[in-house]
Amino acid sequence: ELIEVGGVLAVAEDLGLERSRLVLLGPGEGVDAGAPARHLGRGVEVPAGPELIGRVIDPLGRPLDGRAPPATRRRVRVERAPIPLAEREPVTRPLRTGVFGVDTMIPIGMGQRQLVIGDRSTGKTELCLDILAALDRDTVGMYVAIGRRGSDVAAQVQWLREVGLLDHGLCVVTDADDPVGLIQLAPYAATAMAEALAEQGRDVVIVYDDLTSHAHAHRTLALLMGRPVGREAHPVDVFYAHARLLERATQLGRTRGGGSITAFPIIETQAGDLTGYIPTNLVSITDGQIRLDAALAASGLSPAVDVTLSVSRVGSKAQPAVVRQLAGRFKNRYAQFLELEAFARFGTRLEPTAQAVVEWGRRVRQALRQDRGVSRTWADTMARMLVVQAEGFERAPQPELGALVDRVCASLRREPVFARLGTGHATVEPEALDACRTAATRLLAELSGHDGSAGEGEPAAAPDEPGDRP
Known part of the structure; x- marks a missing residue:
């Protein structure tokens, strides 16, 4: 009350x-x-409705952008009964994150809860903001800053404004100087605003940055109120606090408006330890996790996604049909590369076919690099998978490999056979995929300066063109 x-x-x-x-x-x-x-x-009630789009507000709906209070016509309760299972639907519609490694190997669907986990300074927030920036303009993006440092929040909000997210999204902000009660309330208030939009048929993608800070705020309140605490001095109800928050992310049925809420909670680990109390809680609550690795980040890989410990439990059900057809072989071969690379670290000499897989995987890892703010369309993702699986890719020159892949992808997308893949959402005949693979192999040989013979590999991928940014 x-x-x-x-x-x-x-x-x-x-x-x-x-x-x-x-x-x-x-x-x-x-x-x-x-x-x-x-x-x-x-x-506790908060304003709700499309009038919030474009605004930067606090959890109670008060403006933080120097403008007048939002002129909403509706207010909703922050705490409400969860939507019954009978009024929800399975997660089947794909969410394009714009990140090649995620869309191919860790597919995410509308209405999913996908944890983003990693140590400090591994790029968790940057990855989530790139996902928000890649959203289609008819999808609402929400960035929820939970007790973050004020200067960091200001920089993130400014970046989102520059990339155009605030044209179809909003920010709900608390910083470290706000009252702990307001910080603890922030994710629930933002989710109530998202539910109101989802019940109007809108798709909402919400980033909670981060639930580590939220758990600390929840613990502070519990200690002040003399409640019993348990592991790591967290109150015994911290699991329930996060479960009742994240269960509100879902795909609504038509009787409830047909919209969806896709949640990306962020959590920070210490020295890569996934067995901490809060991380294990959230892994068990969510539908999968994207794990960012400090060693990969230090090596310059961006985003530093560790595909061996990342998973999407929705899986390929939430991938466009052609992407799913191409990604199956790609994921299997990349997993084989990771096993062989780990084996080769012991100094074991590999047979030629295994060494070719290792050389291929190392080049794929280079191709997975993606600059901040770059978004891959579905067409680009399909072309990129065709190129990195093209015959002879394991012998492609490594200097400027990213630029080479971009050129090959751009040329492939102009090939008439590539048009047979359409938008990627409908299954195509194997003959069409084989024709695209042949074209990718030919273009790779032409643009890299070798004939592509005697190599083993598979189909490949695509680059960015001016129209690829959402």
Whole structure:
């Protein structure tokens, strides 16, 4: 319940006959002993509706962008009963992240909950912001900053404004200086706003940055209120706190509007340890995880996605048909490369066919590099898979390999046979894929300066052209 104490909003956490415990949602400097308290007769509510798009607000809907308060016509409860399973639908529609390694090997669907996990400074926030920037303009992107450093939040919001996300999205912001009650409320308030849009048929993608800070805020409140704590001094209900948040991400059925909420919670690990209390909780709650590795980040790979520990439990059900056809062989061969590379570290001499797989995989790893703000379309992803699987790719010259792949992909997309793949959402005949593979092998040989003979490999991939940015 919402209480006003000395002009400051507060949430009643514990109510008693003689004493109640309140969590302030504003500065407490003006709240003194004897300050009047008034029950407002309602729970915590936030503004909701399309009027929020383009705005930067706090969890209570108050503007942080220097503009007037959002002129919404509706308010919704932050806490509400979860949507029944009968009113939800399976996750089947693909979400294009624009990240080649994710769209091919860790496919994500609309309505999925995909954890982004890794150590500090491995690029977790940057990856999620790139995903938001790649969204189609009819998809609402939401960035939720939870107790982050103010300068970092300002930089992220400015970047999102520059790439155009605020034309079809919004930011819900708390920084480290905000009251702990407001920080703890932030993800729930943002999700309530997202639910209102989803029930109007909109697809919403929401990034929680990050739930480590949220868990710390939840722990602080629990300790202040004298609640029992458990592992790592977290309250015993921290699993429930995150489960009831993330279960609200779903694909709604038609009776509830038909929209969806796709959630990307971010969590920070220490020294790559995935067995911490909060990380293990969130891995068990979500539908998969994208794990970013500090060693890969230090080597210059960006995004530093560790595909061996990343998984999507929705899997290929949420991939366009042609991407799924191409990705099966690609994922299997890349997994074989990772096994052989680990084996070769012991100094074991590999037979020629195995060495060719290792050379191929090392070049694929280079091709997985993607600059900040670059977004791959589905057509680019299909072409890119064709190119990196093209016969002879394991002998492609490594200097400037990324530029070579881009040139081959651009040429492949202009080939008449590539048009037979269409948008990628409908299954095509094997003959069409074989024709594209042949074209990719020919173009790779022509543009790399070798004839491509005596090599083993498979189909390949595609680059960025001016029209590839969303």
